[in-house]
Amino acid sequence: MTKRSRRASKLTRAEYEEIYNFYYVRKGLGCGAIGKEIGVSKSSVFRNFNKYGFQVRSNSEGSKLSNQKWSDEEIATIHQHCHIKNKMTFEEIAEVHGISPAQFSARCAELGLQVRSQAEAMTCFWEKRESEIREMYEYYLDGAKISKEIASELGCSTSQVYRCFKHFEYQMKSPKGSNLTDKDKFQIVELYSDERAPREIEENLGISSSTVRKVLKEIGVELRPLDEAVNLALARGRDKTRNSINANIKLDFFEQMTPELAWFLGAVCSDGSIGSNYGLNKTTSSFSLASIDKDFVEKLGALVGLSPSKSIQSTSSKQIWTLRCSNKHFVSHLEGLGVCNNKSSTVTIPEAIRPELMRHFIRGYFEGDGCVCVNLNGRVRFSLSSKSRRLIMSVAKELYEQAGIGIQSKRRSLSCVNLLNCPYLTVYVVKEKSDLIMYKIETSALSMIEKLYRYLYEDVDEANRMNRKFNKFEKALGGL
Template structure:
């Protein structure tokens, strides 16, 4: 216990007066020396001497008295005999001679007597311990005492006892790993091959998990990656209460380009994002995709093995449904397919999608950032918007080449960025008020173009791979015309 928390017997006035006159006045000890001698907190002495009107020395008087009591010759003698020859620390010297460590250190500094460096102090520490460690080791090997008894006697831990033996090159009766038989090692290897973690092996064999790891490392068996280990544990029923969002990811979904994968990539390019968090020890990869349409998010989640989570929206009364995971392999797949971080203004149609599947990518993007609505004049209009001019231009070109959706009439607005002779839908540049946000938009209110877009996006597409909400709006709007 520290002095602050130590409880002492409450002394009477007569006892404090006796301490004052016999120690403080008679022996001319300071408050610190009296405190160490009688094992009474220094603060208690100071407060009670004041309380009982027992006069104390001023700082100047205490310094002069200390300097008279310990002459320069005394300090030099103590320094040479105790600190240099006997390798004693200042704290040990203070207990023997009644001078505080700080005072002794200050007097030594004043006389130019150097204190040992940290390395020298460490060496002296082991020199002082040498005889004690050798004696305890001899008793240990003669079976007179155990390591636990040595630790208790010296008021240290068993780990420190072994460390002291190790420092002096002394052997232990049971060095690490020596109690493992060949059968134990083979059992460890077998259970590890079956997918058991070191902690599970510890439960089954009674061998500590740290020893299991050392055995595997010695045999040059590579440890499993954390993600793989977690998934194996979950499949075997370990940590049933743990809900790992990475446990059921379908990585095989990314191995071959399919209409479903192209649709998923389109949705990611509109409403999704990937990022990297660079910490002091590791880089964390993250993926997220959010939408207010739960049915849409559920269908995308089914494709990749992720479950949506619900959160409140700061801009809408409707909740937001989000797919998210922090999985390096998942993010690497997306990057390999052409989706990158900070994609808002640089995203484009991935080169990995063949021409015959691009319509599925555009459908996924349209269901995220596209719109079908009626104008104030009662006409129907569709539009695509993005911060990426390159993406909108690519979509306009694909719609013209594959669906025959192009410009109808002349370009009257001055805000377009398309070339005069381009037959594709006009790309308009829109700037938000009081903001640096710039969006690029293609749109058309031609009934012919609307019907072509509807057929291009949704013809022969299963209900499981489309957003029903926008599909129904599209179909209803066309049916009402």
């Protein structure tokens, strides 16, 4: 509760009655003006007046009463003296005379009094600050301050600073690249021949990198390819100042199939995606993986050299942790291992995963799209869902063949898609929305869930599992 809310809650009915009679009835003030007088919000005044049964004016009645405070002659006087002669803004008039900017503007319109246009108002604003601007201009000419610093002190943009200088017909300095001498051009070519990048030349000479490229093109110097330029910069140690999310990627992680890579691929097939962004000049490959579990995302990121970033889910206040990069080699490795674009309904278990590593892939997929919980009857229930029928059927098959996890009783559901006499866990079709079809496997058989727990987590290091779901398993099964 804010200080103003606490202040409003402390006032009694008798005090509000006194405020109502004195300020609202006698002086004709509105709820907002009363709130300023007694130190509470407008809504608190209005709410408490209604609470205690005090009659309040309608909006039209309030506007009419407010207009009666100021006669036409008073409005005309304020307009002539303040707005025209002293060039005051509506906000400044409001502070001096207590009439709102909107009300003053409306009354001027009723009386046919001409007010300044936005451009004229801006001109008046700068003219009143002419002495201050003149002082800033002298700093600008001497080189003591650049336009960006002047804009910060004046509380405006850099372009407004230049427009203001132009308004007062101040002579502006020519940009460094607008009148280059032969010596400047020679230095540009010399530095570029010394394997310096345009941005490094900009730092040394104060000539923008775009002008550097333009000069080199005019002279006929062929620019280096991007990959060659990057390698030269890295060789000189320029990476020390880089803050790129691609700088620490571990591409060698994908060279050999390991339990860690199988777990990572399971998580990618569940919560990750890859794609391509097509621009006019180039195509950018991208990767992202998101989860509400920070521990899970940090562990996956440590495997590939990515750090998670934080955002807020649009549909709730939950924090989302994301791994992302735009590295074509990273994406091509994933594509080579069987991860495809727009994978939701077509994803399947990558062929590169050997049978002995299958449980690590399934663990990664379960930690993304699976659930284990205790229902209202005290029974433990496991479930795993996917848009891909092919993947969920493959997982059910692997669970049966590798861990003996299968159906325990006769199938009765009409929504199952298993073949007749199929021993795998039942795969159900679930329509969550009219246009969304999901496939799910689940079981509440305690013996199957115990097998599943051991299959997924036996001899698995803490660095290669999601602690939250592992702890749920242990709690549900009584710490097996």
